[in-house]
Structures are given as C-alpha cells and as structure tokens.
Amino acid sequence: MRSLAFVVAFLLVGVSYGEPRKDYAGAQVLRATPENESQLHYLRGLLMKNVYDFWTEPGAVGRPVDILATAFQLPVLKKTLARLGLDFSVHIGNVGDLLKESRIAQERAEAHRQSSMDWNSYHRYDGIMAWLESLATEYPDLCSIEDVGTSYEGRTMKLFRLGSGPDTNPGIFVDGGLHAREWISPAVVTYIINELVRDRVIYSDLLSKVNFYVMPVINPDGYEYSFTDERLWRKTRSDTDSARGCKGVDGNRNWAFHWMEVGASDDPCSNLYAGPEAFSEVEMRVVRDQILRFKDNLKAYLTFHSYSQLLLYPWGYTSDLPEDWRDLDSLAQDAADALFRVHHKHYKVGSVTHVLYEAAGGSDDWAKGVAGVKYSYTLELRDKGHYGFVLPATEIIPSGEETFEGFMVVANFIRDHYS
Ligand SMILES: [Zn+2]
CATH class of the missing domain: 3.30.70.340 (Metallocarboxypeptidase-like)
Structure with a gap:
C-alpha cells in the first residue's frame, strides 16, 4: 500500500x-x-x-x-x-x-539532402537563416538581410528584404512560424521567396515596383523546441510566473490591440495565454518594430499559419467588420480562386470572427488597426485536419505551388494599384 x-x-x-x-x-x-x-x-x-x-x-x-x-x-x-x-x-x-512516422520521414529526408535548402523536408531555424544569408550574398542587387533583434533564448532574428526598387515602393510584409508547431508555414514562406528569386527575370517588373519584407520564423525558440523536445509545442518559450512551471505565451494573443478582450487566456499553462501584458514577448516586439519601420509604405501584411485552409481578414476581436472589408474580401476571393486552380484545394474566405472565432491580440488585427496596413490577412494553410499540424513534408511543394499563385494575386494587385 x-x-x-x-x-x-x-x-x-x-x-x-x-x-x-x-x-x-x-x-x-x-x-x-x-x-x-x-x-x-x-x-x-x-x-x-x-x-x-x-x-x-x-x-x-x-x-x-x-x-x-x-x-x-x-x-x-x-x-x-x-x-x-x-x-x-x-x-x-x-x-x-x-509523430513517429513523420520523425522517421524527416530523418530520412535529412540524410538524403542534396543541398542545404530544399522543400522535401522541414528545415531548422539556423538552416533557414543561413539560406537567406546566402541569397543576400548571391543577389545583392535584389536581396538584403539584417539582424533586427534577439529572441528570448538568444537567437538572432533577421529581416529579409526582396526588391530591386527604392525604399519608397509599396511594400508587403510577410511573416511565418509564429506558432511553433505549424511547420508548413516557414516552409511555404521560404518556398515563395525561392520562387521569386529563382525566377527573378520573369518577375523583374514586380520586383522593381514592390518591396517584400519577410521574416519566415518569428518564434524561433518555440520552432526549435518543436524539433528538439515537443513536436506539438505552440507558444514562445519565455518563463512565466506559473507555479506549475508552464512556459511560453501565445504570440498571436500578445499584440496590443484590444488585448485580452476575448478568446485569450490569463492562465500561463494555456495554449492561448496572452502574456502578462501586451507585447510581453520580445519576438513579437521585434516584428512590431519592423512593421512600424516600414508602415508608411506597407500596403499588405500576410501572416502564415496552419491548419484549416482559410484566408482571413480582420477583425478578430469583434464580429464587426472593418469599413473597407469589401476591398479585403474581394482581393482574398481572387487569391483563393487562383490558389484553387493549382491543386483544387478550397480555401474559405472571411473575417477571423465570422470564419473562425473571436480572438483578440492577433498580429493581423494589430497590423490593420494600429499600423494602418490596409490589406491584412492571416492564411491558414493545409490541411483540413487529416494530418493537422503533422503535415507530411511531401505536401510542402504542392502547398507552396498553390499558395504562391494566391500570393501573386495580392502582390500584383499591390503593384497595379500603388506603384
Ligand atoms: Zn497559428
């Protein structure tokens, strides 16, 4: 006994x-x-x-x-x-x-890697950053990279800039990897960068008229932790006051716009923990500062998540819609149509609240409500739950192909209307 x-x-x-x-x-x-x-x-x-x-x-x-x-x-x-x-x-x-199958597939792909970067497997944070560095070295007239901050655990955060025109060109800010376990997000963001750089001659007009500001992994500590310790980790890795030792904040509840009003938790052990205050998380402050730095020229903000196949626009904090919601809706519908034509994946379009649920403190709400970026979107990538967060790496390339077409609709629209 x-x-x-x-x-x-x-x-x-x-x-x-x-x-x-x-x-x-x-x-x-x-x-x-x-x-x-x-x-x-x-x-x-x-x-x-x-x-x-x-x-x-x-x-x-x-x-x-x-x-x-x-x-x-x-x-x-x-x-x-x-x-x-x-x-x-x-x-x-x-x-x-x-999880076991996906780990074996990942290890096999890593063992067979032909080059430092590919889209046949998921890549670690350092590998992605090194690849961005190499692009900036190889194509100095088109790309540049800059250290813009340090994560809670000390990882260097970098801003990648793509575009051959002046700083005054209209800009599109793109981020990924806010939620650690959504591995398809950084994979698709890097896929899009690669397409634009590889086919820079085809896209030379766009690249000369629109600037792209890209941060593919904005929660580097959580992302790495999802490789090394806990595949299904979502939050950042900051210490909290939790008596139970729970760590991390939901970065997408941490932005200072109607913070903590709805759909967020004050429990540090919750996956929806909004943090002790808005912008408590250094990684979110770093991204915030970059958006503010370019906000006068930014016309679109795209943040990549998974899963559910959705193209969402503000607001998340209320069921009210922004005054110009019809503009956002119609561009999103066009993007979803272009995406669908590639592999017949249906993406639902609507406001966060109408399609998903009320959730305050999201980066897309902040980008529109505070930074004033008109076309602010959250993309929830593949799939619809068959694999959920454990999406096989074989789906990276098809996801990249279709998302790229949707992305190009937005990019070309910004060029045609603002340059
Ligand atoms: Zn997410």
Whole structure:
C-alpha cells in the first residue's frame, strides 16, 4: 500500500508540476461538431479549462472542432462528449504513431539532402537563416538581410528584404512560424521567396515596383523546441510566473490591440495565454518594430499559419467588420480562386470572427488597426485536419505551388494599384 501511495503521489506531482514531456502513444484527435448553442458554449468552456489540446477551436454551431486527448484522457473526453449528446469521430487514430512516422520521414529526408535548402523536408531555424544569408550574398542587387533583434533564448532574428526598387515602393510584409508547431508555414514562406528569386527575370517588373519584407520564423525558440523536445509545442518559450512551471505565451494573443478582450487566456499553462501584458514577448516586439519601420509604405501584411485552409481578414476581436472589408474580401476571393486552380484545394474566405472565432491580440488585427496596413490577412494553410499540424513534408511543394499563385494575386494587385 505504501508503495502504491508513493506511486500515486509521484504521478500527481508529475501531472501537476513542471512540464513533463507528453506521451502521445495512443493519443487521438477527436472531431466533434456542436449542433446547438449550449454544446458550443460547453466546448468553449472546456477549451478555457486547458485540460485538452484543442487543434481547432469551437467557433460556431455546425463547425467541427478537433481535440487532442492522450490515451489517459481519452475515456473521460469521450464520455463527456457523449453525455453532451455531441457526435464525434476519431479523426487521427494514433497521434503517437503519426509523430513517429513523420520523425522517421524527416530523418530520412535529412540524410538524403542534396543541398542545404530544399522543400522535401522541414528545415531548422539556423538552416533557414543561413539560406537567406546566402541569397543576400548571391543577389545583392535584389536581396538584403539584417539582424533586427534577439529572441528570448538568444537567437538572432533577421529581416529579409526582396526588391530591386527604392525604399519608397509599396511594400508587403510577410511573416511565418509564429506558432511553433505549424511547420508548413516557414516552409511555404521560404518556398515563395525561392520562387521569386529563382525566377527573378520573369518577375523583374514586380520586383522593381514592390518591396517584400519577410521574416519566415518569428518564434524561433518555440520552432526549435518543436524539433528538439515537443513536436506539438505552440507558444514562445519565455518563463512565466506559473507555479506549475508552464512556459511560453501565445504570440498571436500578445499584440496590443484590444488585448485580452476575448478568446485569450490569463492562465500561463494555456495554449492561448496572452502574456502578462501586451507585447510581453520580445519576438513579437521585434516584428512590431519592423512593421512600424516600414508602415508608411506597407500596403499588405500576410501572416502564415496552419491548419484549416482559410484566408482571413480582420477583425478578430469583434464580429464587426472593418469599413473597407469589401476591398479585403474581394482581393482574398481572387487569391483563393487562383490558389484553387493549382491543386483544387478550397480555401474559405472571411473575417477571423465570422470564419473562425473571436480572438483578440492577433498580429493581423494589430497590423490593420494600429499600423494602418490596409490589406491584412492571416492564411491558414493545409490541411483540413487529416494530418493537422503533422503535415507530411511531401505536401510542402504542392502547398507552396498553390499558395504562391494566391500570393501573386495580392502582390500584383499591390503593384497595379500603388506603384
Ligand atoms: Zn497559428
């Protein structure tokens, strides 16, 4: 009995304190679709309790919600959903197996790499930065790179600039990798850069009339942690005051525009933790300062996330729409149409609140509401939940191909209307 008590006490300590590495063996992602307001309300409450990792959040009746539960948590979650009368299906049968397969594929791809940069596997932070450096060295008339800050753990953050014209040209600011586990985001952002640089002769007119300011991985500490320790890590890696030792802030709840008003958490252990104050996270301050630096010329801001295949515009903090929402909507529809034509992937277009859920403190809201960048968009890339965040690297190139076409619609529009 004494030893049993010891084991129980040990398990409780393990669950309650520190940050034990999660065991995903037998973990599943369940998909549940709320059919009425009370089910939706309950799921919102469950999200805020911070027991489960919600891969997508409850936003509206009829919209499916993906919830990860460990093998230990599964029976309780299934019972809870059944009690609510919520229909659910097992969307990913064994997250542990999926992670193992993706790790093996990643290691194999790394072993067979022909060059320092490719789009057959996901790349580490240093590799991506070194590649950007090499572009700036090779094409000094077209690209440049600059150290613009340091992450919480001391990684150098860089701004990559692409364009052959003057600084006064209209600009598009692009960032990726805000959420660590969304690996497809930096992969697609670098794919777009590569296309523009490789085919610089074809795109010479665009590149002479529009400047691109790009930061492919704006949460470098979290991104690296998702490679080395916890594949499904989302937040930054800053220390919090959490008694349980929970680390990190949700960078996309940390921006100073209607901060903490809705859809964010004040619990440092939550994946939606907004931070102790707006812009508590140094990485978000670094990006903020770069946007402010060029804001007079910036016409578009594109931030890349995953997953769900959505093209979203402000606002996230309210269900009201910006006055010029029709302009944003029509350009986004054109981009989604161009994207669709490549591999027939459907992207839904709408405001964050209307398509997703109310969430304040996002970078897209801030870019429009504070920096005054008119065309501010969040892209949620592939897929629709089949692999979720663990998207196979074989989908990088097709994702890049289709996203590039959507991106070009925005870029050409900015050239045609502002240069
Ligand atoms: Zn995200």
